[in-house]
Every structure is written in structure tokens, then in C-alpha cells.
Amino acid sequence: MANCCEMRKKERGEQDEKGRRRPIEIPGSEYELEADTVVIAIGTSPNPLIKNTTEGLEVNRHGGIVVNEDGLTSREAVFAGGDAVTGAATVISAMGAGKVAAAAIDKYLSEK
Numbered sequence: 001m002a003n004c005c006e007m008r009k010k011e012r013g014e015q016d017e018k019g020r021r022r023p024i025e026i027p028g029s030e031y032e033l034e035a036d037t038v039v040i041a042i043g044t045s046p047n048p049l050i051k052n053t054t055e056g057l058e059v060n061r062h063g064g065i066v067v068n069e070d071g072l073t074s075r076e077a078v079f080a081g082g083d084a085v086t087g088a089a090t091v092i093s094a095m096g097a098g099k100v101a102a103a104a105i106d107k108y109l110s111e112k
Contacts, residue, residue, distance in 0.1 A: 005033050046084040054078075062087060071101030072108075079105055 009029035012021040051059045058066040058074035064087055065080040067073050073080050081097030083089060 005035055005038060007031050007033050050084070069100075070104035071097060072104060077108060 007030070009026045009031075010023040011026055013024040015021055046059070046063050046065060048063055050065070051057060051063060054075065056075050057078070060066055065073055065085050067080050067085050071079040071081045071085075079101040081101045082094030085097065086093065
């Protein structure tokens, strides 16, 4: 069953004093996208509520989610990667963890 997500296009704004460009919403760019699954990928550390509200999820002493080499957590069919596992790290590291987890998720679902 697909869910619908409202999306908005953005463009890069002007550089700030540190040279960073913030995304600026493009007015009138709204559209809907159907999705079976939505992966939340924001932040630089695990939400502390995760360990308190997810029974059976193993976390380390820093609150990072414990995973195996495929990104699988202590919960069946629950994968994690990036900052939720390692804490603040590079985007490249998070992307690599996402790629590994995506392959493991695909394998897991294919074998079901």
C-alpha cells in the first residue's frame, strides 16, 4: 500500500558568511509522490527517543544504534546507518552505510 508524500522543490540560496548555501523553497513547486517506504535521513546523532521507544533495539553507551556489517539492528528487519550508528561523521561515510544497508534490505526483502 503506497502512501502519498507532499514534496517541494528547492534551489540553493546565496552563500552565507561561511560560504554555505541554504536551500530555498521554490514557490508553486509542490507535487505529490507515492512511496511504499519513507526513510528519514536527518540529523547528526540518534534521536534519544529511539532507544526509549523501540523495544529490543540495542544501542551503545553514546546512544548510537548497534548494527552488524549489513546495517541490521538487533530488531528483525530494522536497518540503520549513518550518524544514527556512528554519531556525527562525514556525508561520504553515511552514504556508504546507506548503500550497504540498501543492498541488505533488498536481499532481505527478495528472500521473503
